[in-house]
Amino acid sequence: MRFLITAGPTREYLDPVRFLSNGSTGKMGYACAATAVKLGHKVTLISGPTALPRPAGVKFIPVVSAQEMAQKTLEAFPNCDCVIMTAAVCDYQPAKIAKHKMQKQTEDLLLQLTRTPDILAQLGQQKTHQKLIGFAVQDRAAKTNARRKLENKNLDAIILNGPAAFAADRTDAHILTPPAPWQTHTNITKAKLAQQIIKIAQKLYRPA
Numbered sequence: 001m002r003f004l005i006t007a008g009p010t011r012e013y014l015d016p017v018r019f020l021s022n023g024s025t026g027k028m029g030y031a032c033a034a035t036a037v038k039l040g041h042k043v044t045l046i047s048g049p050t051a052l053p054r055p056a057g058v059k060f061i062p063v064v065s066a067q068e069m070a071q072k073t074l075e076a077f078p079n080c081d082c083v084i085m086t087a088a089v090c091d092y093q094p095a096k097i098a099k100h101k102m103q104k105q106t107e108d109l110l111l112q113l114t115r116t117p118d119i120l121a122q123l124g125q126q127k128t129h130q131k132l133i134g135f136a137v138q139d140r141a142a143k144t145n146a147r148r149k150l151e152n153k154n155l156d157a158i159i160l161n162g163p164a165a166f167a168a169d170r171t172d173a174h175i176l177t178p179p180a181p182w183q184t185h186t187n188i189t190k191a192k193l194a195q196q197i198i199k200i201a202q203k204l205y206r207p208a
Contacts, residue, residue, distance in 0.1 A: 001205055003036045004080035005029050006073060006087035008048035010066045012116070015098035020113075023166035024088035026050035028135070031194035032084050033058050039198060044080065046072050048087060066090050066116035073119055074126075082131045082201045085120050088166075092116060124154030131156045131204040133197065139163055143174065143182065150176060156204050159197065175200065 007029020011019040030052050033045045037057040044059040046069060054060045061076075063069045066089045077083065092113035102109075120134050132155045136146035139162055146160040157177040165171040173193050175183045177200055185193060 001036075001041045001081040001202065002079065003033070003041050003043045003082050003084065003201070004046070004073065004076050005033045005036070005043060005084045006046045006069060006089075006119075007033070008050040009088050010048045010069055010090045010116075011064050012066065012090045012093035013064075013097055014094050014111070015100065015102045017101045020090055020092070020094070022088045022090065023163075024048070024050075025167045026052050026086075027167070027169070028165075028190050028194070029084070029086035030055055031190045032086060032197055035191070035194040035198050041198075044076050046076070046087070048089075066093060066119075070117035070119045070122070074122060077123055077126065077130065080130060081205055082133065083123055084133045084197060084201065085123075086135050088137070089119060090116055118153075120149075120153045120155065127154065131201060133157045133159070133201060133204075136160045137163055137165065143176075146174070147176060150178070157200055159193075177204070 008026035009021045009024040011021045013019045026047055033043050034055040036043045046061045048063055061072050063072055093116050095112040095114045123132055134155045136149050136158055138145045142160055146158050150158040160174040161171045170187050170189050173185045173188055
């Protein structure tokens with residue numbers, strides 16, 4: 001199979017120094033990429049800024065912002081069989097980016113933010129043969145919100161975990177692949193979870 005995997009955070013710069021981001025380290029996406037390559041699949045890995053070494057054997061595309069990740073993902077999408085969207089893409093970006101470092105003021109600063117591209121929603125609208133696997137980080141009404149995301153964005157499977165998964169080597173993960181019920185994996189390593197995700201992708205693409 002031809003996998004397209006996104007990983008890591010995005011950075012939405014306010015000025016040349018400061019940015020909005022999140023705690024994603026890219027561990028989950030890099031583990032999925034390494035697992036897929038080990039099983040003989042072709043992998044394109046689109047990654048936001050991380051401190052991780054590039055997995056061997058992948059086509060690596062570095063990006064920084066949500067706009068860049070959207071552009072590169074949509075460009076690669078027609079030539080893949082499965083997308084695993086592990087990236088923690090910022091939902092908002094500054095309406096204006098200062099050309100120079102903003103100096104500290106005595107007054108409070110009010111930032112105006114605008115929405116970033118909803119990459120998964122666009123992929124869900126455009127998919128033909130491709131299978132889409134998404135992630136949901138939720139801390140309230142978790143399964144309800146994750147299922148809604150799966151349905152609204154036309155996904156084939158979704159992996160649910162909580163904010164504690166950021167930067168961790170282990171996580172509590174819940175996987176939904178309709179019409180099957182939720183599968184729960186407690187305190188699973190991200191390496192083993194990656195194996196489960198790639199197995200699901202293979203089964204989705206080549207149903208028995």
